[in-house]
Amino acid sequence: MSALLSFTKSAFAAIPRRSFGPNTIAIRTYATKKIFFGNIPWKTTDEELKEFLEPYGEIKDFYTPKDQYGNTRGFGFLEAEDEIADAIIKDASEVELNGRRMHFEISTRPAGAGRSRGEFRGRRDDNEGGDRQFRRRRDDSGNDQGDRQFRRRRDDSEGGDRQFRRRRDDFNNNDGDRQFRRRRDDNDESRDLARPRRDENDRE
DNA sequence: CGTGAGCGA
Numbered sequence: 001m002s003a004l005l006s007f008t009k010s011a012f013a014a015i016p017r018r019s020f021g022p023n024t025i026a027i028r029t030y031a032t033k034k035i036f037f038g039n040i041p042w043k044t045t046d047e048e049l050k051e052f053l054e055p056y057g058e059i060k061d062f063y064t065p066k067d068q069y070g071n072t073r074g075f076g077f078l079e080a081e082d083e084i085a086d087a088i089i090k091d092a093s094e095v096e097l098n099g100r101r102m103h104f105e106i107s108t109r110p111a112g113a114g115r116s117r118g119e120f121r122g123r124r125d126d127n128e129g130g131d132r133q134f135r136r137r138r139d140d141s142g143n144d145q146g147d148r149q150f151r152r153r154r155d156d157s158e159g160g161d162r163q164f165r166r167r168r169d170d171f172n173n174n175d176g177d178r179q180f181r182r183r184r185d186d187n188d189e190s191r192d193l194a195r196p197r198r199d200e201n202d203r204e
Numbered sequence: 205c206g207t208g209a210g211c212g213a
Contacts, residue, residue, distance in 0.1 A: 038208050065210045075208050100206095108209075115210060 032060055033085035034107040038075040040064065041098040049076070052097050057084035077107060 040049070046064055053059055057080060064076035080088065089104045109115075 036209060039206065040208095042205070061213095063210055063212070065208095073208070073210090074206060075210090077210065103207085 030081040032079050032081055032111070034061075034077060034079045034109070034111050035085055035088060035104050036075065036077055036107040036109075037102050037104040039100060039102045040072050040074050040076060041100040042072060042074070044072065044098050048097065052095070053078070053088065053092065056087050056092065057081065059084075079111065 046062070049064065050059065050062065059078050059080050061077070061079040063078075065073045067073055078088075079085075085106075089106070093101055093103050095101070
């Protein structure tokens with residue numbers, strides 16, 4: 001009846017069915033790659049990251065670990081079809097987000113082989129294929145030196161930065177590690193989970 | 205506070 005229908009039928013008829021194998025499923029599947037990315041600016045939200053990645057195509061999976069206050073830990077993972085992932089690795093590192101460039105590389109962890117909570121977090125082996133071809137540019141490495149109000153107070157009995165040390169799992173602690181654990185300060189405002197982003201306090 | 209490798213939908 002309609003020209004559209006006849007066109008559709010003819011279009012299907014034009015497909016050489018012999019070109020498909022007997023067990024071929026007529027659905028094209030896409031391989032995906034998992035990307036580890038780092039150097040996320042501290043104040044960047046997931047929404048900003050997704051907007052940043054949106055031009056490259058659909059992101060299949062996306063996760064950025066947070067600390068106990070909800071702040072980004074500075075890195076994340078995403079999964080996308082090969083072409084999109086390749087484009088991100090090749091191009092996204094050249095674009096600044098919040099005054100900083102991130103770097104994207106193929107994850108050394110196979111898809112679905114991530115860590116579970118409480119599992120030992122070791123450093124990546126250098127022979128694990130993580131090619132560090134990226135070159136961090138000194139001139140755009142975030143000249144945030146003026147915003148350093150985050151050094152709120154310093155324990156005079158100890159010198160150092162262990163107040164930024166990540167909380168470790170309490171399993172099997174070595175004797176030498178314990179004394180460097182962060183001292184809890186009950187009057188510290190950072191314990192207030194209602195204000196998770198300390199960058200909001202950086203304004204003068 | 206900058207090479208950092210999660211884990212919720």
